[in-house]
Amino acid sequence: MKKLIQMTINDRAYEVAVEPNKTLADLIRYDLGLTGTKKGCDTGDCGACTVILNGDPVNSCLVLAVQADNAVIETIEGLSTDDGLHPLQQAFVEKGAIQCGFCTPGMILSAKNLLDKNPAPTEAEIREGISGNLCRCTGYQKIFEAIESTRS
Amino acid sequence: MKSYDVISTRANRIDTPDKATGKAVFVDDITLPGMLYGALLQSPHAHAKILSIDTSEAEKLPGVKAVITAKEAGQVKYGVSPARYDETVFAVDRVRYVGDEIAAVAATRLDIALEAVSRIQVEYEVLPAVFTVEDAVKDGAPQLHDEFKGNLCAEVHQEFGNVAEGLENSDIVITTEMKSKRQDGAFIEMQGCIAEYDNRGVLTLTSSTQVPHYVQRTVAMVLGMDVGKVRVKKPYVGAGFGIKAAANPMELACCMLARKTKKPVKMNFTREQVFMYGRARHRFHHTITTGAKKDGTLMALKHECWLDGGAYTSFGIATVYYTGSLLGGPYKLANMSYDGYRVYNNKPACGAQRGHGAVIARACFEQQLDMIAEKIGMDPLELRIKNMMETGDTTCNDLNMSSFGMAECIEAVRNGSDWDKKKGHMPPGKGIGMACGFFVSGAGYPIYRSDTFHGTVIVKLTEDGGTALVYTASAEIGQGSDTAFAMIAAEALGIPLENVRLASGDTDMGVDLGAYSSRQTLMTGHATKEAAENVRRQVLEVLAEQLNVAVEKMDIRNGFIEFDGDTPDFSTLRTRYIKEHRGWTDNPDSDKLTFKEASRIAFLERGSIVGTGKYKPHSLGGKFKGAAVGTSPAYGCSAQVAEVTVDMDTGQITIDKITDAHDCGKAINMTSVEGQMEGSISMGIGEAMHEEVIFDNQGRVLNDDLAEYKIVTTMDMPRVKTIVVESDEPNGPFGAKEVGEGAIMPTIPAILNAVYDAAGVRVYELPLTPERVFHAIQEYRERNKATA
Numbered sequence: 001m002k003k004l005i006q007m008t009i010n011d012r013a014y015e016v017a018v019e020p021n022k023t024l025a026d027l028i029r030y031d032l033g034l035t036g037t038k039k040g041c042d043t044g045d046c047g048a049c050t051v052i053l054n055g056d057p058v059n060s061c062l063v064l065a066v067q068a069d070n071a072v073i074e075t076i077e078g079l080s081t082d083d084g085l086h087p088l089q090q091a092f093v094e095k096g097a098i099q100c101g102f103c104t105p106g107m108i109l110s111a112k113n114l115l116d117k118n119p120a121p122t123e124a125e126i127r128e129g130i131s132g133n134l135c136r137c138t139g140y141q142k143i144f145e146a147i148e149s150t151r152s
Numbered sequence: 153m154k155s156y157d158v159i160s161t162r163a164n165r166i167d168t169p170d171k172a173t174g175k176a177v178f179v180d181d182i183t184l185p186g187m188l189y190g191a192l193l194q195s196p197h198a199h200a201k202i203l204s205i206d207t208s209e210a211e212k213l214p215g216v217k218a219v220i221t222a223k224e225a226g227q228v229k230y231g232v233s234p235a236r237y238d239e240t241v242f243a244v245d246r247v248r249y250v251g252d253e254i255a256a257v258a259a260t261r262l263d264i265a266l267e268a269v270s271r272i273q274v275e276y277e278v279l280p281a282v283f284t285v286e287d288a289v290k291d292g293a294p295q296l297h298d299e300f301k302g303n304l305c306a307e308v309h310q311e312f313g314n315v316a317e318g319l320e321n322s323d324i325v326i327t328t329e330m331k332s333k334r335q336d337g338a339f340i341e342m343q344g345c346i347a348e349y350d351n352r353g354v355l356t357l358t359s360s361t362q363v364p365h366y367v368q369r370t371v372a373m374v375l376g377m378d379v380g381k382v383r384v385k386k387p388y389v390g391a392g393f394g395i396k397a398a399a400n401p402m403e404l405a406c407c408m409l410a411r412k413t414k415k416p417v418k419m420n421f422t423r424e425q426v427f428m429y430g431r432a433r434h435r436f437h438h439t440i441t442t443g444a445k446k447d448g449t450l451m452a453l454k455h456e457c458w459l460d461g462g463a464y465t466s467f468g469i470a471t472v473y474y475t476g477s478l479l480g481g482p483y484k485l486a487n488m489s490y491d492g493y494r495v496y497n498n499k500p501a502c503g504a505q506r507g508h509g510a511v512i513a514r515a516c517f518e519q520q521l522d523m524i525a526e527k528i529g530m531d532p533l534e535l536r537i538k539n540m541m542e543t544g545d546t547t548c549n550d551l552n553m554s555s556f557g558m559a560e561c562i563e564a565v566r567n568g569s570d571w572d573k574k575k576g577h578m579p580p581g582k583g584i585g586m587a588c589g590f591f592v593s594g595a596g597y598p599i600y601r602s603d604t605f606h607g608t609v610i611v612k613l614t615e616d617g618g619t620a621l622v623y624t625a626s627a628e629i630g631q632g633s634d635t636a637f638a639m640i641a642a643e644a645l646g647i648p649l650e651n652v653r654l655a656s657g658d659t660d661m662g663v664d665l666g667a668y669s670s671r672q673t674l675m676t677g678h679a680t681k682e683a684a685e686n687v688r689r690q691v692l693e694v695l696a697e698q699l700n701v702a703v704e705k706m707d708i709r710n711g712f713i714e715f716d717g718d719t720p721d722f723s724t725l726r727t728r729y730i731k732e733h734r735g736w737t738d739n740p741d742s743d744k745l746t747f748k749e750a751s752r753i754a755f756l757e758r759g760s761i762v763g764t765g766k767y768k769p770h771s772l773g774g775k776f777k778g779a780a781v782g783t784s785p786a787y788g789c790s791a792q793v794a795e796v797t798v799d800m801d802t803g804q805i806t807i808d809k810i811t812d813a814h815d816c817g818k819a820i821n822m823t824s825v826e827g828q829m830e831g832s833i834s835m836g837i838g839e840a841m842h843e844e845v846i847f848d849n850q851g852r853v854l855n856d857d858l859a860e861y862k863i864v865t866t867m868d869m870p871r872v873k874t875i876v877v878e879s880d881e882p883n884g885p886f887g888a889k890e891v892g893e894g895a896i897m898p899t900i901p902a903i904l905n906a907v908y909d910a911a912g913v914r915v916y917e918l919p920l921t922p923e924r925v926f927h928a929i930q931e932y933r934e935r936n937k938a939t940a
């Protein structure tokens with residue numbers, strides 16, 4: 001039995017009928033076509049599917065779409081504006097914090113959440129803040145640098 | 153020395169704005185109209201005979217469009233090295249590991265495909281299985297492949313110089329062992345693919361692969377199609393590290409399903425299947441004996457290694473050779489012998505992973521260098537300098553170091569880490585250690601025997617003259633190759649990077665062997681440079697005709713034509729150009745003739761300006777069996793210093809800092825070079841500290857997820873200091889060579905040597921779990937008590 005749910009993603013209202021077992025990640029990616037959200041495991045271990053749900057980062061592969069009824073969601077597609085890249089996105093580009101880029105959307109959203117709540121994190125807080133996001137390519141150095149360069 | 157405008161900078165990568173915004177398309181981001189979803193039936197048994205397969209219940213399920221097994225797929229053998237094709241897409245009558253493919257289904261929805269898979273009835277006769285090298289080589293052990301008696305997949309026996317004599321003439325002889333564990337690539341994007349079969353009989357496979365070219369050839373061979381009717385492209389790829397460097401059975405099954413249904417079919421591995429498929433770093437067991445003189449001169453190296461290969465060969469033949477050959481350097485060593493054995497057993501096949509074959513051998517050997525240094529009372533860093541090869545040297549196994557900034561790397565880490573102040577002066581529980589390593593800049597020969605070019609590139613100018621288009625079949629998998637080639641093209645043409653567009657990763661664009669053995673910067677880079685220079689020459693030739701100036705008297709730099717001597721009157725050309733652009737807003741007003749004008753005129757005179765480039769290495773290596781493996785037109789090299797803290801009561805190790813210097817020849821993109829160094833180090837730390845694929849006694853992976861298989865996270869990655877050492881590699885484009893794999897070589901031994909410095913214990917088995925280190929400390933204390 002599909003259930004009708006409503007949500008706001010990146011300031012746009014959606015009304016969709018979803019199967020009760022569909023994950024939020026699958027809904028966002030395959031039904032709504034917002035494929036910037038990645039899936040690296042589907043078991044909550046990698047953080048590639050991170051989105052901001054009602055102000056908090058979640059692994060969207062662990063959230064059922066129906067649980068997100070009436071939620072306000074932010075995905076990577078919502079970050080850049082008409083003026084260009086979000087400062088964090090720009091910093092990731094400029095510092096070379098992106099290699100294959102598969103972890104990047106989740107990484108940037110976790111970093112954004114961190115900076116939204118703590119605009120001047122220490123190195124330890126940065127490490128902690130993105131510790132749920134795995135990156136196999138970069139060794140994290142340039143990710144730290146990118147985040148450090150945007151803290152106030 | 154020539155100055156450069158584009159290369160050797162920190163240009164932003166051309167692919168990262170799309171990756172930062174979620175626009176970059178990876179294979180699972182693609183949905184095609186009418187697309188079906190495929191799923192695999194894989195063996196639950198590590199070793200079994202297949203008595204029967206009944207697919208009728210699966211076929212009856214509404215939504216199922218095709219079910220295939222070996223009966224239909226045929227029994228074409230494939231693999232990595234043609235000499236050792238030992239796989240079929242689907243098991244014919246026997247499965248050899250948990251995960252061996254038996255059948256595939258395509259259906260309108262993934263859940264239907266999975267349900268159909270569960271309805272396929274297979275009758276097995278379970279056979280005894282073996283899971284370790286030791287068990288597999290025992291008399292009477294179950295045999296995996298009839299042609300390979302004793303489960304011996306491959307053996308190598310080599311001797312260079314006279315090892316017995318070398319050891320006899322040594323003052324110090326040290327023998328140690330080193331055991332590692334099976335790794336997983338743990339790239340964040342699982343393998344996935346989409347196959348389409350069009351009405352003209354052309355098969356297009358879009359796949360998360362490092363090697364479109366080899367996949368194309370394998371698909372064509374296994375499906376019995378012309379290579380020209382098979383197109384393989386890769387979208388953006390979420391890294392591979394070697395595991396995605398060969399065609400996998402899912403890609404082949406997907407192609408078969410698409411051909412059968414005439415519909416696009418998508419398939420993905422789950423994370424569990426990534427582990428089940430394996431193909432990552434082997435488990436190694438080394439025994440090395442090294443001899444040296446009292447003054448530190450290395451005399452001889454005797455090396456034996458057993459590789460736990462898994463059920464099929466995969467890259468294993470190359471691996472078992474690399475394991476031996478890459479100890480030939482970076483030290484002067486006249487006598488070296490190697491006996492390598494790769495053994496089959498009922499686990500997933502192992503293959504190539506970053507630092508192919510050589511990482512654990514180096515971990516073993518570089519520890520011995522420190523032991524020798526300690527015995528003779530020499531600083532281990534000095535011992536390395538004393539024995540270091542120099543530019544122009546050739547190893548005893550015929551690897552030529554055409555550029556070699558190894559000594560500079562050692563000096564760089566000595567200064568960068570404050571080695572002289574720290575070595576021997578660390579407080580208890582803290583230690584410092586170092587190691588060196590080197591790696592190929594591309595394999596000297598293709599995987600199949602051929603005279604093929606290793607890379608071809610096309611550069612074409614747009615008709616307005618503004619932009620150069622670069623087409624290459626090479627594979628950007630995260631390392632930054634697209635950007636490197638765009639930079640090389642821009643530099644060679646003499647135009648700014650923003651005026652270059654690049655498309656890659658498509659077999660329709662040419663031949664490129666792909667992203668493995670750290671080959672692309674040097675090899676594809678050469679082809680790119682040649683193609684761009686060809687275009688540049690054509691533009692200048694037209695200018696020469698038009699302006700009556702010799703080609704040699706002109707240069708292109710930063711998008712402008714520069715003349716040797718007086719600038720000729722080019723007003724006719726400019727007028728002609730402006731007339732062509734009536735109504736445009738960007739007409740040139742500089743007092744220099746622009747590249748844009750020149751190339752528009754060239755188009756008007758000659759039509760499309762297209763240049764091609766190609767590369768293959770010169771003939772490399774010696775004449776002995778296996779001489780090809782380890783050859784390369786150039787070698788990158790690294791030195792690293794690790795600083796660690798060991799908790800003497802728990803055995804817990806913390807890596808405090810890594811200082812790394814790498815000679816990559818001329819750095820095309822400084823930031824990307826550092827990124828490769830940092831990424832290599834993180835993978836090395838993972839292997840040193842926690843990575844291990846664990847199996848149960850039935851051959852099933854126990855930790856098949858990224859929670860229990862522990863790669864390095866932000867919480868355990870130390871700060872890394874990277875120092876790029878540039879040399880001028882004569883065989884590299886603009887002097888460039890590798891960085892992608894050489895940088896992992898010293899990481900593990902540097903850590904091991906630092907642990908010894910901190911705790912006084914040598915550990916000969918990885919990973920360095922607290923238990924293992926704690927036991928070593930206990931033993932050490934017992935020993936000290938006994939001798940006290």
Ligand code: FES
Nearest residue numbers: 040042044047061
């Ligand atoms: S896909 Fe959700 S955590 Fe990995």
Ligand code: FES
Nearest residue numbers: 100103135136137
């Ligand atoms: S950039 Fe590849 S996983 Fe992070």
